[in-house]
Amino acid sequence: EVQLVQSGAEVKKPGESLRISCKASGYSFTTYWIGWVRQMPGKGLEYMGIIYPGDSNTRYSPSFQGQVTISADKSITTAYLQWSSLKASDTAMYYCMRPLTYSIDSWGQGTLVTVSS
Amino acid sequence: DVVMTQSPLSLPVTLGQPASISCRSSQSLIHSDGNTYLSWFQQRPGQSPRRLIYKVSNRDSGVPDRFSGSGSGTDFTLKISRVEAEDVGVYYCMQGTHWPRTFGQGTKVEIK
Numbered sequence: 001e002v003q004l005v006q007s008g009a010e011v012k013k014p015g016e017s018l019r020i021s022c023k024a025s026g027y028s029f030t031t032y033w034i035g036w037v038r039q040m041p042g043k044g045l046e047y048m049g050i051i052y053p054g055d056s057n058t059r060y061s062p063s064f065q066g067q068v069t070i071s072a073d074k075s076i077t078t079a080y081l082q083w084s085s086l087k088a089s090d091t092a093m094y095y096c097m098r099p100l101t102y103s104i105d106s107w108g109q110g111t112l113v114t115v116s117s
Numbered sequence: 118d119v120v121m122t123q124s125p126l127s128l129p130v131t132l133g134q135p136a137s138i139s140c141r142s143s144q145s146l147i148h149s150d151g152n153t154y155l156s157w158f159q160q161r162p163g164q165s166p167r168r169l170i171y172k173v174s175n176r177d178s179g180v181p182d183r184f185s186g187s188g189s190g191t192d193f194t195l196k197i198s199r200v201e202a203e204d205v206g207v208y209y210c211m212q213g214t215h216w217p218r219t220f221g222q223g224t225k226v227e228i229k
Contacts (some may be wrong), residue, residue, distance in 0.1 A: 008172040037166075044208055045166065047218040061217035062118070062223075095165055102154035102213030103172075
């Protein structure tokens with residue numbers, strides 16, 4: 001069974017850095033893409049980007065290019081989403097997901113990031 | 118980016134009655150491989166999304182057969198034949214044919 005288990009909720013101040021994680025299990029981590037979806041408070045889903053852990057090939061949606069960094073550590077089957085300088089507008093729920101066959105077949109439980117001074 | 122437009126955005130339904138959600142794309146979703154990559158997701162209150170339908174009309178394992186998907190090209194529909202209380206939530210379409218992948222705005226299904 002595919003499982004994506006995300007790190008816990010975070011409360012940060014504007015300008016701080018942050019890395020959240022997604023631990024994958026139940027499948028071959030290096031042979032499937034893995035990625036992130038944002039959901040701002042009371043809003044819809046936004047596809048941020050994906051990474052192929054086998055070779056670290058990464059694709060970002062243009063809206064998120066340069067705003068976040070997606071990475072993966074195949075030795076511990078974990079994907080990451082990181083910010084170098086958070087803004088209040090980064091406040092959202094972030095979902096880890098497995099894209100498969102041009103869709104999404106699995107989702108993590110979500111990590112709530114709150115950025116407030 | 119391909120714009121996905123859902124309607125209605127809010128759908129009050131009576132238990133046991135049918136419901137239908139439309140999803141239209143700004144470009145054809147027919148991939149160069151001949152497939153159409155349109156998926157439907159359900160997000161119940163306080164939960165992560167889960168996929169119901171992929172490639173327009175293929176139901177995921179464990180999804181009740183009261184859910185069905187149809188459509189082609191740029192025009193797609195999710196139907197619930199008889200709405201049950203557990204169907205309350207927000208439904209999203211998503212296109213996987215073009216990069217970046219994009220979602221519809223979501224349709225909130227509630228019980229009258």
